[in-house]
Amino acid sequence: MTASAQSLLSIVCSSLLATVACTAMLVAEAGAQGAGGRSVTQGVGKKVIDNLYQCPVNVANHRISAVGTITSLDGKTWTVPAETAFQTGPKGADLFNECTNVTPSKTSEVSTANVPVTVIDADGEVITGYIVADNYFEFYVNGKLVAVDPGPYTPFNSVVVKFKAKRPITYAFKVVDWEEDLGLGTEINFGNKSKFYQGDGGLVARFSDGTVTDSSWKAQAFYIAPLKTPDDVVERGNVHDTTKLGRIHPHAPKPGCEDKCFAVHYPMPANWAAPSFDDSKWPRAYEYTDEDIGVTSVKGYTNFPELFEGSRWIWSLNLVFDNLILARKTVR
Numbered sequence: 001m002t003a004s005a006q007s008l009l010s011i012v013c014s015s016l017l018a019t020v021a022c023t024a025m026l027v028a029e030a031g032a033q034g035a036g037g038r039s040v041t042q043g044v045g046k047k048v049i050d051n052l053y054q055c056p057v058n059v060a061n062h063r064i065s066a067v068g069t070i071t072s073l074d075g076k077t078w079t080v081p082a083e084t085a086f087q088t089g090p091k092g093a094d095l096f097n098e099c100t101n102v103t104p105s106k107t108s109e110v111s112t113a114n115v116p117v118t119v120i121d122a123d124g125e126v127i128t129g130y131i132v133a134d135n136y137f138e139f140y141v142n143g144k145l146v147a148v149d150p151g152p153y154t155p156f157n158s159v160v161v162k163f164k165a166k167r168p169i170t171y172a173f174k175v176v177d178w179e180e181d182l183g184l185g186t187e188i189n190f191g192n193k194s195k196f197y198q199g200d201g202g203l204v205a206r207f208s209d210g211t212v213t214d215s216s217w218k219a220q221a222f223y224i225a226p227l228k229t230p231d232d233v234v235e236r237g238n239v240h241d242t243t244k245l246g247r248i249h250p251h252a253p254k255p256g257c258e259d260k261c262f263a264v265h266y267p268m269p270a271n272w273a274a275p276s277f278d279d280s281k282w283p284r285a286y287e288y289t290d291e292d293i294g295v296t297s298v299k300g301y302t303n304f305p306e307l308f309e310g311s312r313w314i315w316s317l318n319l320v321f322d323n324l325i326l327a328r329k330t331v332r
Contacts, residue, residue, distance in 0.1 A: 094157065135152065221324070
């Protein structure tokens with residue numbers, strides 16, 4: 001079906017008050033076309049891992065980090081919220097973590113003496129980094145996995161890493177906004193007791209070589225949900241554009257489709273973390289405030305203003321509906 005034909009079908013379906021049959025035709029066509037390499041799923045996935053991590057102490061805001069799979073209309077199987085290296089990768093050292101009772105109240109109480117150094121270049125400099133993600137990150141340097149977030153969901157924690165590398169250095173993150181409703185990108189919002197709440201993401205980091213997260217990074221989205229229709233995502237070149245939703249601010253209205261919502265998935269490049277990967281056509285990262293991310297009372301971040309000085313919270317264009325992003329920056 002051509003783009004003009006699909007547009008006509010949309011108009012006709014709209015005039016029929018978006019019947020179930022019309023919706024099925026539109027979505028099937030979107031999945032078959034694979035526009036921009038996308039795949040479309042609808043509804044809830046199948047749980048395959050009940051919980052990646054059980055907090056060993058009784059923390060009130062600990063959330064279960066389940067993992068599932070879902071099959072798209074084009075027959076592909078997707079891991080939701082994301083494929084991760086949590087079970088096999090090196091865990092980042094705790095800067096602040098209620099689950100392990102590492103809870104310094106200020107920077108002067110922090111020691112990095114026992115943090116292991118990952119060697120990228122034997123003749124490089126030792127660089128220390130401080131990282132917070134909403135909710136989960138994997139951190140690569142020149143294509144090598146340095147650390148995974150030891151806390152996949154909540155409580156919010158922060159991490160310190162050390163590595164030895166020389167310039168040029170390619171920093172790369174996989175960041176996941178975790179979910180409780182697998183395949184829908186939604187969760188329970190305890191603040192207002194809302195179900196099927198879309199949540200938000202976020203990443204902030206600062207390194208001792210002067211590198212900080214800001215809008216000079218590149219950030220690409222690969223899993224976008226919850227969507228009332230897949231048409232809410234439009235490929236504009238290499239941008240997975242969700243401005244049809246009318247905002248990039250975190251306080252977005254719920255789409256209302258609940259367990260019938262759609263999701264759009266994109267395959268990740270195999271070498272996305274490597275220095276040789278060309279990210280020149282990726283969109284830039286967007287900066288967000290502490291208030292946007294909702295971290296004004298997150299102690300793993302606010303206890304250490306000196307450690308995150310000059311850094312900015314970043315994400316893709318859409319802080320709420322983009323649930324899995326890759327972020328990169330090369331420092332020369």
